[in-house]
Amino acid sequence: MINVAVLGTGKIIPEAVEALHASKKFRVVNIWARPHSRDKAAALAERFGVEKFTTDLDDIANDPNVDFVYVGLVNAVHHEYAKKFLDAGKNVIVEKPFTVTAAQAQDLIDVALRRKLFLFEAVTTLHQPNFFGIRDALKQIGEVKLVQCNYSQYSSRYDAYKKKSVAPAFDPKSYGGALTDINIYNLNFVVGLFGAPKKVSYAANFGWNGIDTSGVVTLEYENFLAQCVAAKDSASPSFVCVQGDGGYILSTSPPNELNSFELAVRGRDVQKFSLNRFNHRMVHEFVDFAEIFERGDFAAVERGLQTSLDVMTVAERAAKSAGIVYA
Numbered sequence: 001m002i003n004v005a006v007l008g009t010g011k012i013i014p015e016a017v018e019a020l021h022a023s024k025k026f027r028v029v030n031i032w033a034r035p036h037s038r039d040k041a042a043a044l045a046e047r048f049g050v051e052k053f054t055t056d057l058d059d060i061a062n063d064p065n066v067d068f069v070y071v072g073l074v075n076a077v078h079h080e081y082a083k084k085f086l087d088a089g090k091n092v093i094v095e096k097p098f099t100v101t102a103a104q105a106q107d108l109i110d111v112a113l114r115r116k117l118f119l120f121e122a123v124t125t126l127h128q129p130n131f132f133g134i135r136d137a138l139k140q141i142g143e144v145k146l147v148q149c150n151y152s153q154y155s156s157r158y159d160a161y162k163k164k165s166v167a168p169a170f171d172p173k174s175y176g177g178a179l180t181d182i183n184i185y186n187l188n189f190v191v192g193l194f195g196a197p198k199k200v201s202y203a204a205n206f207g208w209n210g211i212d213t214s215g216v217v218t219l220e221y222e223n224f225l226a227q228c229v230a231a232k233d234s235a236s237p238s239f240v241c242v243q244g245d246g247g248y249i250l251s252t253s254p255p256n257e258l259n260s261f262e263l264a265v266r267g268r269d270v271q272k273f274s275l276n277r278f279n280h281r282m283v284h285e286f287v288d289f290a291e292i293f294e295r296g297d298f299a300a301v302e303r304g305l306q307t308s309l310d311v312m313t314v315a316e317r318a319a320k321s322a323g324i325v326y327a
Contacts, residue, residue, distance in 0.1 A: 001026065002290055003027055003029045004027070004067065004068040005028070005029060005031070005032065005069050006020075006032070007060075007070065007071050007081060008033070008072035008073045009031070010072065010074075012072050012095060013072050015282060018280065019280050019282035019283045019286055022280055022283045025286060026290060028050050029052060029065065029066065030050065030051075030053065030054060030063070031053045031054075032053070032055065032056075032057060032060060033054075033055055034055065035055045038055050057084065061084065061085060061090065066090060067293075068118070069082075069090045069092050069093070070093045071092065071094045074174045075097055075168070076100060076174045078094050078097070078100070079099045079100070079107065083108060083111065086108065086111045086112055087111065090117070091117050091119070092108075092117070093121075093122050094108075094120070094122065095121075096185075097175075098308040099312055100180070100326070101312065101316055102313040104312075105308055105313075119301065120289045120304060121305075121308040124185075124257070124281045124282055124284065125188045126188055127284040128257070129275035129277060129284065130273065130274070130276055131192070133261065134242070137261075140247065140263060141243075141244030141249060142246025144223070144243070145223075145224050145225075145243050146226070146227075146241075146242075146243040147190055147224065147240075148226075148229075148239070148241045149190065149226070149227070149240045150229040150236065150239055151182045151183065151231075151238045151254050151255055153182060153235055153254070154231075155170075155233070158213070158233055161207065161213075164208070166209065169181060170207065170211050171211070172325065172327065175327075176211055177212040177213070178230045178231060179202065179204070179212055179217070180315065181230075182230045182231075182256075183215070183230035183315075184311065185256045186228035187217065187228055187311050187315060189255045190219055190226045190228060191307060191311050191314060192307055193242075197221050197226070197314065198222065199219070200220075200318050201218045201318070201321045202215055202216070202318035202319065202322040203216050203218075204216075204322045204324070207233075212324060213231070214229075214232060214233050214234060215230065215322065217314075217318045238255070239252045240258070246265060246266055247264045247268075248264050249262070250264070256281055258276070259274065260274040261273055
């Protein structure tokens, strides 16, 4: 088993701990929290049978039994905490978004590659077997013309936000907003399949404090366009669709899950695929990370980090085009 320490006590942490254990590859051995959240860490440790919890980062940094550190904190501090543990010689998994600027992403990548450490971004989209099935099916739909992604989900924190109570998800200081939250999945889907685009633009709806509550990113490639819609202020069915001159590929589930997809090639019956092996969307990524670690596969690490850097670059360009000021 690979021992991992978890940083944070927020909404994503119970899911991450559950998925880490479900992978049967990782064992969570410590949960860190800031002092004011100590009781939350204690409750999580008891709930999941984790032997330790702490409010001291050095307890983890100096523990030779910790193989990986999972950073599940607010967006704005991903770089700071990942860098601390890379400098301490720990392998690191960073919850999406990888960082908040391309320069921060490059800094982490440089440290990890120089020190031969494993560094991963936990973005579920790129690890679902259905994502690889979609990638393999692209050659059957001819020349790609349009890509559409929509991940719209009314945020559980939006009603409070409208009453001027601001959670990190809607806080510019925390690099919140629709772009850096759920649109990151759309961007990973497109960039993961097709690489970095030529041009990027973002049109957004803004809330009272200047945060983007929903918006549309347009990516221009050599021979096709991609549009990434994300909303935290409204809801609709989520989907991804790749249209070619010979057919289309459609998944009618959010891009962070990709529960199934259909392949429609002109002149043939529609084929349906459900290739994912685990019900919980996060398990696939942790299994992939563990297997890459066990193989010592640094080529796979570098491929993943290149996608993280490309997505971070696209997100930064999108934010700039919309005039978003985070801090």
